[in-house]
Amino acid sequence: MAQSSIEWTELTWNPTTGCTKVSSGCKNCYAEIMTRRLKAMGVEKYSQGFKKVITHEDTLHIPYSWKSPKIVFVNSMSDLFHKDVPLDFIKKVFKVMNENPQHVFQVLTKRSGRLLELHNEFKWTQNIWMGTSVEDKKTLFRIEDLRKTKAKVKFLSCEPLLEDLGKIKLKKIDWVIVGGESGPHARIMETDWVLNIQDRCTENCIPFFFKQWGGTRKKKAGRLLNGKTYDEMPKIKHP
């Protein structure tokens, strides 16, 4: 596990590593850049590079060892629903999450189709927050997929937000995160696109989390929206 600088979580836990690009949001993938760096530093877990998806059985015990309840981003360096992650392994990851109700596990995927195909195979405990990325209009279908699953808490990550999402439908969605892309090749995010999503959240009483503006100077751009920070999250139900 690793402490995370991602604003909406505390720790990352990566039972799988590696991925392949699937949509526009993947263009400047952070996990790919980090994998390259970690491989160059000689970190064994990342030695096979980014494009090879690998399951790490030796990470499955880790959540049992955390002494206090944590909020955990599962697979910041991969996508749990990638076609190369065997169903049996995904089931093992779910078992760990089911057996650790004191922690909140945030699982985020761009493979909403496979999630929907497999969702009946898993036990959806309240501590599993299932999210999908929606970066542009082409990826709005992922919301429909997510909505049809049995996940008890469902969220959207609109990051990197690449265009106005229009009249986004948020029925049965419990949380929305919005953020702009950062890094040397960051694409622009316009204020109106963010405000549109925020308005939809307000209308539907959905917690709204504004992560960052991003850009080439992420720290300077900050995370104020109309002079305020928005760090809303779903209520955590402790067992």
Ligand code: SF4
């Ligand atoms: S799905 Fe996520 S981890 Fe995989 S390439 Fe796209 S952005 Fe990177």
